[in-house]
Amino acid sequence: MGLDLRLTQKLTQKLVMTPQLRQAIKILQLPRGELDTLIDEELTENPVIERVTENEAIFNDGRGQGEEPTRAATQDANTEKDQIDWQTYLSTYNNSNDMPAPSPTGDEDVDGERQNAPEDRLPRAESLAEHLTWQLRFHTLTATEESLASLIIGNLDVDGYLEASVEEIADSANVSPEAVERVLRIVQSCDPIGVGARDLQECLLLQLHAAQHEGEALEESLLRLTITIVQHHLQTLEGRRYDRLAKTLNVPTEAIQRAVKLITALEPKPGRNYGDGDIRYVTPDVDVHKVGDEYRVTLNEEGLPRLKVSNAYRHLLSQDGEAKEYVQEKLRAAAWLIKSIHQRQRTLLMVAESLVKFQQDFLNYGISHMRPLVLRDVADDIGAHESTVSRAIAGKYIATPRGLYPLKKFFTTGLKSHYGQDVSAESVKAQIRALIEQEDPCKPLSDEDIAKTLSRNHIKIARRTVAKYREGLNILSSAKRKYAR
Numbered sequence: 001m002g003l004d005l006r007l008t009q010k011l012t013q014k015l016v017m018t019p020q021l022r023q024a025i026k027i028l029q030l031p032r033g034e035l036d037t038l039i040d041e042e043l044t045e046n047p048v049i050e051r052v053t054e055n056e057a058i059f060n061d062g063r064g065q066g067e068e069p070t071r072a073a074t075q076d077a078n079t080e081k082d083q084i085d086w087q088t089y090l091s092t093y094n095n096s097n098d099m100p101a102p103s104p105t106g107d108e109d110v111d112g113e114r115q116n117a118p119e120d121r122l123p124r125a126e127s128l129a130e131h132l133t134w135q136l137r138f139h140t141l142t143a144t145e146e147s148l149a150s151l152i153i154g155n156l157d158v159d160g161y162l163e164a165s166v167e168e169i170a171d172s173a174n175v176s177p178e179a180v181e182r183v184l185r186i187v188q189s190c191d192p193i194g195v196g197a198r199d200l201q202e203c204l205l206l207q208l209h210a211a212q213h214e215g216e217a218l219e220e221s222l223l224r225l226t227i228t229i230v231q232h233h234l235q236t237l238e239g240r241r242y243d244r245l246a247k248t249l250n251v252p253t254e255a256i257q258r259a260v261k262l263i264t265a266l267e268p269k270p271g272r273n274y275g276d277g278d279i280r281y282v283t284p285d286v287d288v289h290k291v292g293d294e295y296r297v298t299l300n301e302e303g304l305p306r307l308k309v310s311n312a313y314r315h316l317l318s319q320d321g322e323a324k325e326y327v328q329e330k331l332r333a334a335a336w337l338i339k340s341i342h343q344r345q346r347t348l349l350m351v352a353e354s355l356v357k358f359q360q361d362f363l364n365y366g367i368s369h370m371r372p373l374v375l376r377d378v379a380d381d382i383g384a385h386e387s388t389v390s391r392a393i394a395g396k397y398i399a400t401p402r403g404l405y406p407l408k409k410f411f412t413t414g415l416k417s418h419y420g421q422d423v424s425a426e427s428v429k430a431q432i433r434a435l436i437e438q439e440d441p442c443k444p445l446s447d448e449d450i451a452k453t454l455s456r457n458h459i460k461i462a463r464r465t466v467a468k469y470r471e472g473l474n475i476l477s478s479a480k481r482k483y484a485r
Helices: 019-028 031-046 054-061 071-077 084-097 110-113 128-136 143-154 166-172 176-190 200-213 219-234 233-239 240-250 253-264 311-318 322-358 360-365 376-381 386-393 424-437 447-456 463-472 478-484
Strands: 049-051 286-291 294-299 307-309 399-402 404-407 412-416 423-424
Touching: 019 322, 019 386, 031 049, 031 322, 049 322, 110 176, 128 143, 128 176, 143 166, 143 176, 166 176, 200 219, 200 233, 200 360, 219 233, 219 240, 233 240, 240 253, 240 447, 286 322, 307 322, 311 322, 322 360, 322 376, 322 386, 423 424, 424 447, 424 463, 447 463
Parallel strands: 286 399
Antiparallel strands: 049 307, 286 294, 399 404, 412 423
């Protein structure tokens, strides 16, 4: 059979993700803080978008706040054609298409106090780098030593450990490794003790030597034994075989247990109590309030600006050339932005209301009554796709009468009970934690014991599943819990 070239026509259908759809998906999965940042960026880049003033907000609140986008805006957001009556668009869009936000009180003094409330001006948390730099001011350092100290502090991770090696810092500063070691010892002498260590062993030894030099009320023999264990037997200690360690060191088991108690009192992450210089708050996207016997779900729109399309560019639409094309392009972008934000808010509200409906027992009685729930359940309830629900809950939090939770917390797998009913994994984890908290310290429950106890409570669960849940709760095995106590 011969080969030849020919032209053919084929008609097919396929889904194409337009830039506007990509933007809508991106806005849907943005948490509240990132949404605020995106709006600020769009206000900077797109000149046709502007914030609604206080007077306009008060006026619009009496004229149907939160109305659907106008027909012209919707048409513009769903087409790429330029044959749109932009004059009508501008005249009708401003009054109804804006972002909901808390209305001002009308009292300038009250509004000013609200914006400058003390709780909005909390002091910035001191970072570990700032804390160390402040202490080094009391040391007499040369210019070279100050530069080396700055390099060392800059290479500390969030836990206070030195990430770069001494040789790397020496090469970077063009000095000898001995000079870096000398400055490193100065940094390690600062508070918190243990900072600047290169591994866990050095961190613990720095704290033990500091306790030895400061003359704390510790037995000399106990302190020497603890230092020996950290220096030479740290891996053996991780296995918690205290009897074997006591035999190796030729000391009583009670002495090993006392040394272990001293080690557990040390701080393995000396930098954990210091921030990175900034205070970060979790802003809930949704609030749940109990009114009578019902739960009311509301979006947290406090501080979220209202947006509108500026009327200042109306006259440019009557002109021909690049100015008109530029304004039309920016108008399309503005329409899609505002429409996407409205759609995000509507979708998030529907998902939150569905979650509250499914997990009402959790809100009433606690986590032990959380029911199994998957994305498909909520998607079927609100008439959306599972991927839409997944994007809507990504990185978002809900404030409930029982505390602040990520929306993903409400989704959990289930186990079968002896009665054929589903029991959520979160509920089972809560029961496992409760059983371990109530166990005899001298005879901790094994995973098999916990599985049998849950079986008596009509929950079908395998031992390996108990082990997986226990590890997920960061709880040690029964053997290690016994030695830890």
